Amino acid sequence: MFSTFKRHTWRMLTGLLLLIGLLLNTAGVYHIPLLDRLEEIAYDTRLRFLMPNTVDPRIVIIDLDEKSLKAEGRWPWGRDKVARLVDRLFDDYGVAIVGFDVVFAEPDESSGLKVLQGLAQSRLKGIPEYQSAMRELAPQLDRDALFAQHIRGRPVILGYYFTSRSGQQQAQVSGVLPEPIFPPGALGDIRLQARSMDGYGANLPALQAAALDSGHFNPLHDPDGVNRRVPLLLEYQGGYYESLALLMARHFLGVDFVELGFPDEEAMAAGYTAIEWVKLGDIRIPVDKEFATLVPYRGGQGSFPYISATDVLHKKVDPAMLAGRIILIGTTAPGLMDLRTVPVGTVYPGVEVHANLISGILDNNIKERPAYVLGLELALLLFNGIAIVLVLALLGPVTSLLFTLAVLGANVGFNLWAWQNINLVYPIASVTVLILGLFAINMVYGFFFEARTKRRVAGLFGQYVPPELVEELSEHPEQASMEGDSREMTVLFSDVRNFTNLSEGLTPIELTRLMNAYLTTMTRVIHEHRGTIDKYIGDAIMAFWGAPLADPDHARHGLAAALAMQAKMKELREEFPKRGWPAMRIGVGLNTGVMNVGNMGSEFRRSYTVMGDAVNLASRLEGLTKEYGVEIxxxxxxxxxxxxxxxxxxxxxxVKGKDKPVAIYEPLGLQDKVAEEVKAEVARFEQALADYRAQRWDAAETGLKALAGQHPEAKLYQLYLERIAHSRAEPPGEGWDGVFVFKTK
Structure with a gap:
């Protein structure tokens, strides 16, 4: 395994560099904007995939839509009409609370009161009847006062907005702000990290004084312009002001105060002062470092009942739809410019953003993205990165793909589980980029570098070994060395019997075709049994097992190849005569032992071959097959x-060139495949051989003659009968070891 890791050092180092880069980005050492964009896409995808897509009837939007503007006139309407709308909602329909997603920043002069008052102070000043009529009509024509009168004492929440100065531009202020929920100094030394604002556009003083409260409806746009969050608190001149949605939920629930989730004393002592949530009674609302909360969008536009304002004014609405409901008055009319881009739509009414947030607060179902998810992201990057870097180095392309998909699926699945079950939003983009990036690195490395390695291995060994061994060598190129080595292996020699005589009757073209057919067939058999072709020596073949790829079963594979070669020769002896070629027989010598293997030769020509006494013995054994009349x-x-x-x-x-005698054997087959009569014949020959070596000539001769009578075609028995006759004529003496000495190769 260590050698495998060593072989993939550069691949693993490249993967670790990607991991380190993503870790540094997460830790804030530097910033990769692309990851932020991918994270935004991932957030929007999860939201759209898992949102309930249901309608919440608790919150109703009274829509200043095109229908209402056509029926009642363009906006802004006279405050008397707005007052009548409020009366209808409370008196006729019994709503619970009303919030305005509009600002009443300028006085309503549509009644002409200001002109009439000017006349009373100038040209008509001396006319008592006019002055009396003015005193009687003024309260009815002061529509701002009329509106204030109609909302006073009722749960009506007005809206306003904050502005932030750009460059040297002077901050603009208009209207009157409500009292902040946390006045300057109320939090002591703790300063919330809410966004600080420089100006505002608020409601007229009379309206602000008459309303139950007012909340800001500032959106919070992410860098891509999408409204995913709403700031629950904004800071202005040291005070902290509530959002419209937070205020409406708080008053609807009857909660007087917003409780902040301060860190414990130990965390504060360590310098951690971030507030991660606010509470309305038992409802916990998570916030981020900007004191903003994620909007829990229920679905696309229409997740709440919409009713045209003109239908309310003319009492055309089923009271059951409004009784006890939370009412938001806003607009979907494009001309009134309250349309936003949100994760669930590019043109989305701003009033419905507030409705979604109120709904999520009431359900206590707000997603949270606390500061500690940074540590979780770092841990996931480390765990996944190290695991993938180590594991992919051990896998092939298909298993790498399956493993990568499994790891990616596990991470995405856990992320979705956390989103859906514990409302935890933690980053997924960096981990996904890491997983896919590491996979891509491995694939690119495999394509450009391992392909080169495979070509090199194929170039070195393709002419010697079968394709499947070349593939294995490509997977383990550290074993594909042509340097000299000494190891135990099995070597095979085969030769065609009487080839010279057989070839004399063939033309050169016929001889070439014959040899090509024969060598191709035998080479295919050797390759099928994982053998390496060493060389062709005329009609002879030399092959070995155990190199270049180590093979613990080299002896078994070599013998299986030898048996298969003889079986294939039987088929060729039937096929060749049909082509006009002579039937051939081969002898095969096989030996196992320690031998030297490597790329040997001269500076002019080299060959991947084996050398050693074990190799020489295999060559001698092939030659002895003729002497004993056996095939192997x-x-x-x-x-x-x-x-x-x-x-x-x-x-x-x-044998010639060796002083030490060796035993030689004929393979007959697997124990469970050899017939019992053959085993009996072997036992009888072994007894005859023992008698022969003990110089019990008569007993040996009797046994051998019986075997020869049953198998007259067997040269072996005749050979030993001839040796017995010779030994009787010239006794070998008492010190004879039964070894036969061959003087030739």
């Missing part, structure tokens, strides 16, 4: 490596 001969180390095979010991020989 193996050495004793090969026999020892395959205890589940049946072998017949043929002899102990001392």
């Amino acid at each position: 001969l193996v050495g004793e180390h090969t026999r020892d490596a395959l205890p589940d095979f049946v072998f017949r010991e043929l002899d102990r020989v001392r």
